[in-house]
Amino acid sequence: MTTPPVPSTVDVEIHLLDRGLEPPAYAHPGDAGADLRTTEDVELAPGERRLVPTGVAIALPEGYVALVHPRSGLAHRHGLSIVNTPGTVDAGYRGEIKVLLVNLDPATPVRLQRGDRIAQLVVQRVERARFVAVDDLAPSVRGVGGYGSTGGFAGAPGADRPEEEKLS
Ligand SMILES: O=c1ccn([C@H]2C[C@H](O)[C@@H](COP(=O)(O)OP(=O)(O)OP(=O)(O)O)O2)c(=O)[nH]1
Numbered sequence: 712m713t714t715p716p717v718p719s720t721v722d723v724e725i726h727l728l729d730r731g732l733e734p735p736a737y738a739h740p741g742d743a744g745a746d747l748r749t750t751e752d753v754e755l756a757p758g759e760r761r762l763v764p765t766g767v768a769i770a771l772p773e774g775y776v777a778l779v780h781p782r783s784g785l786a787h788r789h790g791l792s793i794v795n796t797p798g799t800v801d802a803g804y805r806g807e808i809k810v811l812l813v814n815l816d817p818a819t820p821v822r823l824q825r826g827d828r829i830a831q832l833v834v835q836r837v838e839r840a841r842f843v844a845v846d847d848l849a850p851s852v853r854g855v856g857g858y859g860s861t862g863g864f865a866g867a868p869g870a871d872r873p874e875e876e877k878l879s
């Protein structure tokens with residue numbers, strides 16, 4: 712019988728700037744994102760965006776990043792998203808993590824109360840690139856094709872036109 716692998720964890724220092732709120736937490740074992748809460752009551756009109764505080768500051772180890780992702784349930788039910796999704800929290804950042812919320816619903820305001828879970832923080836390893844200048848890039852199968860070069864969806868306007876024509 713094989714033993715299940717031990718989940719990978721990393722210690723991340725956290726400073727709770729608002730001790731009245733629950734700290735970020737994973738809702739289930741195996742979840743990638745730990746939920747972040749708003750410290751404030753917030754009302755967002757349709758189309759409005761707002762930088763919302765979470766009351767949390769962290770010190771990531773070098774070689775890690777924390778990404779601020781929307782919560783899919785709030786996006787689905789209320790059209791609540793994040794303008795700069797996913798937000799990037801650098802390893803060297805010691806300030807309060809904030810969430811740039813946007814109400815994408817065309818008609819209905821979003822009303823959040825202090826303590827509501829508004830986003831999720833995904834901590835992951837990240838490589839730093841050493842950029843090496845060259846005159847010719849290594850060839851690849853894709854080459855310079857992008858922006859829909861492999862096709863879109865069947866009902867899209869112009870879907871019957873050749874791929875090269877649609878790109879120009
Ligand atoms: O959703 C986010 C995104 C960023 N930040 C904080 C942490 C991050 O390390 C810092 C800078 O973010 P970013 O590099 O994305 O913004 P910038 O516009 O490039 O600002 P800067 O010039 O400070 O790097 O802001 C957040 O709290 N929440």
Ligand SMILES: [Mg+2]
Nearest residue numbers: 799800801804
């Ligand atoms: Mg930056």
